[in-house]
Amino acid sequence: MNDSSLQLRRELHRFPEPSGKEGATAERIRRFLRDRGKVTFLDHLGGESFAAVYDFSGPGPTVMIRCELDALPIVEANDFAYRSTVADVSHKCGHDGHMAIVCGLADSLGAGSFARGRVVLLFQAAEETGRGARQVVESPAFRQLAPDYVFALHNIPGAPLHQIITVAGSFSAEVRSFALTLTGVESHAAEPENGRNPTTAVAELIPALAALQRADPHDPGYALLTPVHLTVGQRSYGIAPGHGEVHYTVRTWTGETMDSLMASVTEIVRRTAAVHGLEHRLTWLEHFPGTRNDRAANLLVTEAAEARGLELRQRPYPFAFGEDFGWLAGRARSAMFGLGAGEHCPALHYPTYDFPDELIATGVSVFSEIIRRLLG
Ligand SMILES: [Zn+2]
């Protein structure tokens, strides 16, 4: 394995930064790439996001490879030498590893490596909050990049180490969240008839929302509704509450299912609030569009993995997590794939998780082969 990429991964691991505050991480990456040859940086892609551009002489396609800059507000439970030096922030999604992989491509992107086209390494901020990729595609500077192809990977704990996992349709779920506030009238607990207590409405909403669920992942109309936070009133025994909140995260395999699910949720909420004489406000948050893979781009991933002798697995349905790569996927022929992180690797976002260093070379190998096939 390339020692410099390994060292970079561990350095990034030691100095993690949360979403929206990845300035020092971005600077570390720029320094690393500058040391490895001629590169042009493009900023103003929203927040700390930036691109490293490698131009080759002849006209040809622009191939973008994307990774994420951010860590998570999780306390690291590991005690190895390169553990996080920041008290309550750590790389628990493996974005340190993804960055090391993308940086590992720099050595093969020197002048004269290819006769045509362009490679853009995109270092995207704020993936975990779902904001970064959207800012990138909506920034005016993105027009200068205009990728023809975009690729990304995510490491997948639980899958065999080095296995390449592809999905024919969407790689990851369409995810939205909602916050509902219900407002009635607070009253003395002895005189509830003088108030409007939202408790019964909340209690009715839970099964009504659960009935919208279609939990079989093989079902294209899959819909998962997870309650994440509920509150009514306070620990004060003399008061009948007048305020309640209901927060959910909602996942589907397609945008169409999400649209109809949102309409159903809106209608159930409206009806329930009306029946109980409550005012309500329903706010939709944190949109991660589904990551729809392009057929040709996905085929390139498969062929590259086969050419490099890697084990391949096609998943029958998307991963249920959200990935803001979906914003980029709508702008070019794109594919996202999984890279197995080992059966015994702790889960993503788990306090003991750590990106397996062995995967750096594998990721570099697959991306290099994809680039070679498009620009070679
Ligand atoms: Zn994550």
Ligand SMILES: [Zn+2]
């Ligand atoms: Zn991640």
